[in-house]
Amino acid sequence: MNPALAGVALAVTAGAVIAASSREARAALVGLALVLGLGPFLTDPLPGAAILGARVVTGILVVYLLWAVAARSEARGLGSRLGWPAESVIAAGVAIAGVAMAAGLASVTPGAPLPGPATSPLDALTPSALALAAGLASLVVGLAPACFGGRALRSAVGLLLVVQGLVLARTGLAGPPGALEQLGIDGLVLTVGTSAALIAHIERRSTPEGERTDDRATDAGRSGRGDAGPGRPDPSSASATGR
């Protein structure tokens, strides 16, 4: 077991739980920063400095964008209904399952050494196992906000947890991605974060301060809405010189 990698995996998992369960925007985004900033280190061997730098900077940039959107007003719709203890238990359970899966995969890999009789349980915490464990934990705790988050910020946090979780799980299952795939993933994280921040910005500038804000209210409002889309720009207002 590599203690540094184990610490990183623990920090990523804790960050995912904080991001998914915190009702404070600041705490949720700190948790997200842990996941996005430390996730790229959860691989052995580490990617090149340029790739690693790009991934970390992108993670910080995404968190900054979301913070810029959420900073000026109270963030709404954040927080898990289960609470952080339940989210932690779920994350821990999934992480243990991830380690077990990684051990199973290692045993079917052609050419893999057979485990000796005196192996310690900690030997199961290989870099692949840690990546798979942290990835699955992040993915699972991010699913609920990603799918059912009524507000843009909560959905953004959930989607980014799911994306980063899947990337880590992919690292655990199939080894580290190549350099260009890392950059593709980097672009995906950046676009998801930017798109979500944009939607959160549109949502924030149009929401009156006194409006009900919990997810249930939002979902009820959504289900009651008809199929009519938002107002399309009036073609008559368009002209050759601009909008």
Next chain:
Amino acid sequence: MSVLLLAAVAIPGGLAAFLTFGRPRLGLAIGSVTAILAVAVAATIGAQDAVPLAGTVVSGSDGLRTVALTWAAVIALLGLADVLVGSGGATLGPSLMGLGTGVLALSVADAGIGFALLTAGGLAAAVGPLAWLPGAGSDVALVGLRLLRPLVLAGLLGLAAVAWGASAVGPFVAADPFAGVDPALETALGLGLLVVVTAVIVRMGAIPAHVWASRLAEAVPVAAVPATLGWGAAGFALVALGWVEVTIAPAAAPLFAEHGLIAVVAAASVLLGGLAAMLHDDLEHVLGYSIVQDAGIALLAFGVIRPDVAQAGRDWLIGMVAVKSGLAAWVLVTRATFRVRRLSELRGWARSSPLLALTFVVVALGAVGLPGMATFAARSLLTEAAVASPFDLFVLAAAFAPLVYLGRILVVGLDRMSDAVRGSEGTRPRLRGFRPAGWTAGSAPAVAMAVPTAFQAAIRANRFALAAGSALLVAVIGLGVATAGLGGAAVEQPLGGELGVTERSSPIDGGL
């Protein structure tokens, strides 16, 4: 090198055009220059382009040139129409970003890179235009969230399948070429195929994942629909098709149940998508559901794993996306010209605007197809190969639904003109009234100073005619691509062999 150059032009240029759209003239200038450059660079893509980049090979091909050139030209022409009569060009920057990432994704053999890049580009193309919708409020934010989730879900499903394929339990490691297919591996192969096809269903908006596509068609400016539901989704399907050919096909597992399920879902999309396009009255929904129907036919390419079927799927995808770009351009200009969106209010549109009528006929010709066209042959082969007889005849008959739903629009257009149509400006060119007063008596400097003003006035007065001309060009390009297809680009064309990086060709050229 030209592929990289295209990405290097389109992605930053599109981003700059998007970010500066708050100052429309600057944003439009950047977007226009980028679009023209993208067309020029796309035309130079060739089969000899192979550049090692970050551990893989970025390679061009004749098929990729066809796709990139058509995609770039459609963006430029649709962008022009959008500037003249639509959202003012809000779709130009995001569409260019989608073009850059999409072409880059199609130029590499690794499906993981392709799925990641196409998802990123699709998000940019779909969500970007929402930022500049006038008066965007909480309803727009809700629509944005509903677009975000399926796009991300599709990308993640694709990445998950790629991760499984490359893992120790994937076919590359677990399959024994001399011992037949292990039952457990066959089950895993079937699940892998279903996961990728589910990703394609979600990404293309095929039934039963069609709701988001319908919302997209009604929520975003029409010019953004081809970039998101058309080109980006087709690129995604091409990458998925390449992955299936490389990962699933070599195992030679029968996968009867999985193929049957895919055929049923595809047939449902063909039947119900066509039916919905016939029943809906507003143009955006007709456009959206016609794309849903096309997605159903494209899904049939996953129903049988054969090189000729895969090639037919590629021809169909590219041809239909090009044709539906023409339909989107027609919808954009028609809606702006007559200021109505419902068919019941569009009586006599073809009599009022012969240019739009010509555009529509070209689009209809491409959508219905004629014997000898690549898409016509592809549609026949896909239904025949993937659907059991005699049901294939029903599906093939349903695939000719454009005859009905486009024919209905044309019949309405030839009817007596409605008040809305009669009261519109129309698309007839206006050649008089732009010369400033005192032109003949004025001094040369005064005349020179007045020319730009007169030019702007002429463009403003003829904006509907110019937009209709753009739409006609898009329709003609679509008809050409639907006729020629990818030009038999499915030949085995292994790339990167000399460079020792990969043994696969790009998704455009086929995975085998």
